[in-house]
Amino acid sequence: MPIVKKEIEVPNKYGLHARPAMQLVELANSYQSKIEVSNDTLTIDAKSIMSVMRLAAAKGTKLTIVCDGEDAEEAATAMIGLITAGFGEMESPQA
Amino acid sequence: MKIKKGIGVSPGVAICQAVVVDAEEFDIPQRKVPADHAQAELARLRKALTVSKKELQDLSKRTAERIGRETAGIFDFHISLLEDRSLQKKVQDAIVTGSVTAEYAVATVLRGYAREFLAMPEHLAERVKDVYDIEKRLLRNLIGQKRQSLSHLNQDVSVVAHDLTPSQTASMDRKHIRGIVIDAGGATSHTAILARALGIPTVVGTNDVAAEVTAGDMLIIDGTRGTVILDPDEATITQYKQMAQQQVDFIHSLDSLKDLPAITQDGHEITLLGNIEFPGEAAAVLDKGGQGIGLYRTEFLYLGTEREPNERDHYDAYREVIRLVSDHQVVIRTLDLGADKYTQSRARVPERNPFLGCRSIRFCLQNLPMFKTQIRAILRASVDANASMLFPLVTNLLELRQAKTIVRDVMEDLEEEGIEFRPDIPIGMMVETPSAALQADAFAKEVDFFSIGTNDLVQYTLAVDRGNEKVASMFTVAHPAVLRLIKDIIRTGQRHGISVSLCGEMAADPLYTLLLLGLGLQVFSCAPPAIPELKKMIRSVTMAHARQVARRVMSFQSDKETVNYLHAEVRGILPDDIIG
Structure with a gap:
């Protein structure tokens, strides 16, 4: 089974706060692959909102995303896409 | 021990x-449950999760409609927290491996998350409130299940x-x-x-x-x-x-008094009535030797159900009481809600000082359709009965006149509709505020009877919150100021030839029976179980003695003097451990 690993920097002003975290978890849960996100110190399950909140990823945090499963490639691409777009918050950076 | x-x-x-x-x-105390209860606790957890999620979905939907999608998002966030598999797994593990209640597991796991959140950068630490919120919701739903089981x-x-x-x-x-x-x-x-x-x-x-x-x-x-x-x-x-x-x-030895009158040794007959909350209790009042219902509190028509009672609910309850007491008297008090958890938790904006706020008659006068529904039912139910209507917490004449005007309006409506009712129903008021007590003279000209409510009278006279354990010990009817008000209310009623009853807790306390008799009180109304004891007290004393006691007590300057003196006087009439 493919394992896909990608890296990205959190671009939006308030980082992974409640709403982006929810979007991320929702997206992760739509794939079968096991998806883990790491920062410098922590590796967490991207399908758990509590875990994603615990990352406390602020703007500029470097994240590593590891997807493991049949749909790993699609999952990784989608996750990167969501984060790159700043969770739709880039235009009006208001929490 | x-x-x-x-x-x-x-x-x-x-x-x-x-x-x-x-x-x-x-705080949820740690409580171990036997290992074989784990499945039951897990089932309770599942149920609480389902109910909480449903509540949040409704809340989110309503908020989206009323305020906007953005604000509703907060509840969607709560839903996603509840659905979090790792959270659920942690709670389940705590129940199974720790052998604790679902409540305790929820509290420990969520407080663990809360601590982590608090350690985060400021804008994320804010989210700890959401963790607390879902904790509270889950606990409420868990505890709610247990409450029902009572x-x-x-x-x-x-x-x-x-x-x-x-x-x-x-x-x-x-x-x-x-x-x-x-x-x-x-x-x-x-x-x-x-x-x-x-x-x-x-x-x-x-x-x-x-x-x-x-x-x-x-x-x-x-x-x-x-x-x-x-x-x-x-x-x-x-x-x-x-x-x-x-x-x-x-208590059994008092059973023999049931059918005997409440009469003093020197021949003064006293009326003994019962206070009730539910219609069914009316039977207990008569069974205990009471001569009718001196106070029917109608709040439980509201507290018992989720929806507001309609005219039919009121009418059926009143008819049930009237049926149970047949030709004995029934005093129906109109709604006395306001300064309580029930009303405050439903209010859009809880009052800052509810006991000085919109409660009782004030609440009714501001909610006329509800008030009129109750009055209609009382008027209709009492068509052929010995019933009367009592307004709570009146503080000024205008209020009383307004309430009476509403009664007249409702009577006109009933007349137009050709519905039978009792047009000459006696109307009384609770005297339970210092203002009403001090102005009793003016009030006495406009009502058919007074009923003294000692709980509120004490609270408002002594400025003591009945529910605050720090000052609850200062709450006493024996305070000279309270006793003087009670004495004046009774005297004023007598002067105007209207009946005065006392339906507060004081009436049920045998310690004060002699004193109240001595002050001239003719009608006592108390909880049904207290009636036999009260009758025994009344039948054991003379009016001459009671007057002497009252004169003595009115000369005291502290509640302690009064209580000690009354204890000494009452000893010998009732067994020691009955006197509080």
Whole structure:
């Protein structure tokens, strides 16, 4: 089974706060692959909102995303896409 | 063995195992459950999760409609927290491996998350509020399940709680609940009144019993002395069993008085009535030798259900009481809600100072359709009955006149509709504020009777919050200022030839019977279980003695003097352990 690993920097002003975290978890849960996100110190399950909140990823945090499963490639691409777009918050950076 | 002191609010002794009811926003004590209960706890957790999620979905939908999608997002966030698999797994693991209740598991796991959130950068630490919020919601739903179960018990228990709502108390299974301990509250909280009405030995104001007792612990509740004994030894249990037997014997010895009049040794006849909360209690009043209903509190028509009662609900309840007492009198008090958890929790903006706020008659005058519904039902139900209508918490003449105008309006409506009612129904008012007491002379010209409510009169005269355990001990009818008001109200009523009854807790306390007789009180109304004792008191004394006692008491300058003096006077008439 493919394992896909990608890296990205959190671009939006308030980082992974409640709403982006929810979007991320929702997206992760739509794939079968096991998806883990790491920062410098922590590796967490991207399908758990509590875990994603615990990352406390602020703007500029470097994240590593590891997807493991049949749909790993699609999952990784989608996750990167969501984060790159700043969770739709880039235009009006208001929490 | 450990002895805890509180305030005894409903006399009697209970010796049995405890069930502990957790209150909202209260520390959940760690409670081990047997390993084979884990499945049941897991099932409770699942149910609480489902109910909480449903509540949040509704809340989100309503918020989106009323305020906007953006704000509703907060509840969607809560839903996603609840659905979090790792959160659920942690709670489940805690239940199974820790052998603890679902409540305790939820509290520990979520507080663990809360601590992590608090350590995060500021804008994320804010989210700790959401964690607290879902914790509270889950706990409420878990505890809610347990609360309901108080109405379905299969063995005798004593209920221990930090606090109980009146509706919780009202819904209790009376067959199996032998005693109540409440850490919060004073002698006149609604729950205490209810417990007394139900005749369940109760101690309040114990501060920390709920945290120390575990379900299944043996407990002695002495509602007469206000003590709770945790884990009593054999000798203590034996001693209390004897005492309980003596009390039962004393109560039985009063049975013979049931059909005798409440008449003093020197021939003054007194009217003894009962206070009730539910229609069914009317039978207990007559059974105990009462001559009618001196106060029918109608609040429980509202507290017992989720929806507002309609005219039919009111009418049926009143007719039931009237049917039970046949030609005896029934005083129906209009809605006395406002300064209580029920109203405040439903209010859009809770009042800052509800006891000085929109309660009782004020609340009714601001909610006319509701008020008129009740008045219609009272007027219709009393068409062929010895019933009267009583307005609570009147503080000025205008209020009374407004209320009476509304009664006239409703009568006109009924007349136009050709519906039968009683046009000459007596209308009375509660005298339970210093303003009403001081202006009793003016009020007496506009009502058919006075009813003295001592609980509110004491609260408003002495500025003591009945439910605040820090000052509850200052709450006493024996304060000279309160006694002077009571005396003046009785005298004013007599001068104007209108009936004056006293329906507060004071009427039920045999300590004050002599004094009240001496002040000229003719009508006593109290909780049904207190009637026989009160009759015994009245039948044991002379009016001459009572007047002497009253003169003496009115010369005292402190409540302590009065209480000590009355204790000495009453001793010898009733067994010691009956006098509080």
